[in-house]
Amino acid sequence: MQDSHTSESTQKSIEETIVSGILSAKIRPGTRLGENQLAALFGVSRTRVREAMMRLETRGIVHVSPRRGWFVVEPSAEDAIAVYEARRVVEAGLLRSMRALTDEGSKALEAHLTDERNAMAAGDRQRLTYLMGDFHIRIAELSGNAIIVDILRDLTARTILISMLYQSEFHAAQSHEGHCRIFEAMRAGDFVRAAALSVEHLDEVEMGLDLTARPDPLSDLRNSLSLPPKTALAVLQQSDLKTTTSKEQ
Amino acid sequence: MQDSHTSESTQKSIEETIVSGILSAKIRPGTRLGENQLAALFGVSRTRVREAMMRLETRGIVHVSPRRGWFVVEPSAEDAIAVYEARRVVEAGLLRSMRALTDEGSKALEAHLTDERNAMAAGDRQRLTYLMGDFHIRIAELSGNAIIVDILRDLTARTILISMLYQSEFHAAQSHEGHCRIFEAMRAGDFVRAAALSVEHLDEVEMGLDLTARPDPLSDLRNSLSLPPKTALAVLQQSDLKTTTSKEQ
DNA sequence: GCTTTCTGTCTTGTATGCAAGATAGTCACA
DNA sequence: TGTGACTATCTTGCATACAAGACAGAAAGC
Numbered sequence: 001m002q003d004s005h006t007s008e009s010t011q012k013s014i015e016e017t018i019v020s021g022i023l024s025a026k027i028r029p030g031t032r033l034g035e036n037q038l039a040a041l042f043g044v045s046r047t048r049v050r051e052a053m054m055r056l057e058t059r060g061i062v063h064v065s066p067r068r069g070w071f072v073v074e075p076s077a078e079d080a081i082a083v084y085e086a087r088r089v090v091e092a093g094l095l096r097s098m099r100a101l102t103d104e105g106s107k108a109l110e111a112h113l114t115d116e117r118n119a120m121a122a123g124d125r126q127r128l129t130y131l132m133g134d135f136h137i138r139i140a141e142l143s144g145n146a147i148i149v150d151i152l153r154d155l156t157a158r159t160i161l162i163s164m165l166y167q168s169e170f171h172a173a174q175s176h177e178g179h180c181r182i183f184e185a186m187r188a189g190d191f192v193r194a195a196a197l198s199v200e201h202l203d204e205v206e207m208g209l210d211l212t213a214r215p216d217p218l219s220d221l222r223n224s225l226s227l228p229p230k231t232a233l234a235v236l237q238q239s240d241l242k243t244t245t246s247k248e249q
Numbered sequence: 250m251q252d253s254h255t256s257e258s259t260q261k262s263i264e265e266t267i268v269s270g271i272l273s274a275k276i277r278p279g280t281r282l283g284e285n286q287l288a289a290l291f292g293v294s295r296t297r298v299r300e301a302m303m304r305l306e307t308r309g310i311v312h313v314s315p316r317r318g319w320f321v322v323e324p325s326a327e328d329a330i331a332v333y334e335a336r337r338v339v340e341a342g343l344l345r346s347m348r349a350l351t352d353e354g355s356k357a358l359e360a361h362l363t364d365e366r367n368a369m370a371a372g373d374r375q376r377l378t379y380l381m382g383d384f385h386i387r388i389a390e391l392s393g394n395a396i397i398v399d400i401l402r403d404l405t406a407r408t409i410l411i412s413m414l415y416q417s418e419f420h421a422a423q424s425h426e427g428h429c430r431i432f433e434a435m436r437a438g439d440f441v442r443a444a445a446l447s448v449e450h451l452d453e454v455e456m457g458l459d460l461t462a463r464p465d466p467l468s469d470l471r472n473s474l475s476l477p478p479k480t481a482l483a484v485l486q487q488s489d490l491k492t493t494t495s496k497e498q
Numbered sequence: 499g500c501t502t503t504c505t506g507t508c509t510t511g512t513a514t515g516c517a518a519g520a521t522a523g524t525c526a527c528a
Numbered sequence: 529t530g531t532g533a534c535t536a537t538c539t540t541g542c543a544t545a546c547a548a549g550a551c552a553g554a555a556a557g558c
Contacts, residue, residue, distance in 0.1 A: 034538095034539080034540095035539080035540070036538090036539085036540095044512085044513090045512065045513045045514075046513085046514090046540090047511085047512055047513060047514085048511095048512075048513095050300075050540085050541095051299075051300070051303050054300050054303050054304055055303055055304070055306075055307045057304075058304045058307045058308060059307060060396070064540080065520095065540095066519075066520090066539095066540070066541085067518075067519040067520055067521095067538095067539055067540050067541075068519085068520060068521085068539065068540075069538095069539060069540075070540085082394050082395060082396050083396065085346070085392075085394055085397075086394055086396040086397050086400075088342075088346060089339065089342040089343050089346050089394075089397060090338065090339055090342055091342075092342050092345070092346070093337075093338040093339055093340075093341050093342025093343070093345070094338050094342070096341065096342070096345075097334070097337060097338050097341070143334075145331050145334050145335055145338075146331060147309070147331050147332065147334075147335040147404070148334075148335050148338060151335075151400060155396070283508095283509080283510095284509080284510070285508090285509085285510095293542085293543090294542065294543045294544075295510090295543085295544090296541085296542055296543060296544085297541090297542070297543090299510085299511095313510080314510095314550095315509095315510070315511085315549075315550090316508095316509055316510050316511075316548075316549040316550055316551095317508095317509065317510075317549090317550065317551085318508095318509060318510075319510085
């Protein structure tokens with residue numbers, strides 16, 4: 001059991017590297033994840049990379065465009081609404097199911113909130129993004145239920161992708177306030193209120209999104225490239241956009 | 250199921266065939282899913298089978314024992330508790346988040362409850378198992394949130410595996426009663442009560458488990474002896490497709 | 499008879515090769 | 529100049545070959 005985990009670690013490593021890259025807002029939605037590039041980066045063959053991509057696809061983190069490549073998902077406005085709704089359902093349900101907050105849990109959350117404050121003071125936006133999402137995962141961890149932790153981690157990753165697409169401004173202070181209120185309610189043992197605050201908090205964040213903004217004008221452009229020249233005008237109108245991340249080679 | 254030739258559909262077909270086989274209790278926990286056998290059954294190479302297995306693994310449906318094979322998961326007692334807790338969290342959160350039941354939804358649930366009654370009358374246990382799990386998925390579908398539907402489908406699959414391991418007797422009538430009560434509350438627009446009833450219902454089912462029973466006393470033995478699980482072959486063969494068998498190899 | 503070792507066979511793990519689709523660049527032509 | 533076709537190249541899709549671990553059963557030693 002404890003023997004050669006060297007190869008096994010790389011296997012999970014690809015998956016985890018990408019997820020944590022998203023969780024810390026270092027990987028943008030729509031980023032192209034070429035099998036060959038990842039294979040070279042991780043020093044493995046395409047086979048392993050593909051396996052990681054397949055796993056990430058079932059987790060809703062990446063998707064494949066046939067014969068074109070793997071891309072980090074760019075959630076649509078509908079997706080965004082669904083993700084927030086799912087989070088409200090799961091997080092409120094989770095908080096309502098809690099009965100007590102251990103000293104350990106209390107300390108962990110307190111430490112986390114301190115981290116948030118520090119990151120705000122330091123203006124470290126990437127870390128802040130990570131922490132803002134991680135708060136909710138921490139709460140899930142308190143429940144000790146690994147299934148819920150996994151669900152919320154993936155939903156949080158998608159939330160961050162949504163933020164990068166639709167959130168023009170990052171109201172960190174507001175989110176931090178929300179987290180503090182939730183923590184207070186939990187410490188007071190009022191989990192019903194904590195659940196309500198959590199729903200409220202998620203509503204606030206969702207309201208802060210501009211869901212009318214297109215997820216990625218380039219993607220529509222790409223899709224319509226194969227269409228007859230009837231769409232030429234539309235293409236020209238959108239063509240002054242800079243290319244996104246895929247600019248290697 | 251006549252789409253066995255289109256390469257496009259086979260890829261999801263493997264995954265879906267296994268999941269629906271579990272949902273209808275035709276595939277038992279611990280069933281060995283040999284890559285070669287599945288490849289032969291579906292007429293594809295091991296590559297595609299492995300991809301399906303990887304996806305199912307991230308969904309918590311199968312697991313791999315290195316160099317020994319893929320197996321349908323045999324949830325431990327701790328897993329079972331976690332699954333039921335997760336279901337309570339998600340389903341209660343979901344019902345609480347609902348605001349109204351459409352006529353369509355009402356009709357669909359009513360039709361489902363009728364199906365349950367019919368299956369009980371017919372004594373069709375496999376179909377009954379399927380319907381008992383499907384009721385909860387139907388509710389999720391009413392929400393129109395595909396994310397939650399997927400989460401609950403996978404949790405339901407695991408629930409059924411748990412039942413097959415720990416549930417000595419199947420109290421179908423009791424479950425059906427629970428479903429009816431939940432539906433009544435929903436139709437009355439009392440979703441808070443529906444959520445409470447749902448938690449109660451899941452508690453009842455969980456209480457009906459004998460979690461002291463080993464997942465499968467034979468499984469440890471089987472694993473260490475690597476006996477060819479004839480139940481696996483029988484189940485796979487009855488799913489459909491050619492019976493070319495490959496038992497002597 | 500009992501244990502140990504060895505070997506054949508089965509399994510998955512991993513890399514690689516080739517096929518086929520998609521894209522972009524180029525060139526011919528009106 | 530604009531437009532269409534052609535081609536070179538890059539991408540994933542999929543199958544296959546081989547490596548290496550795990551196990552069962554036979555053989556050997558006590």
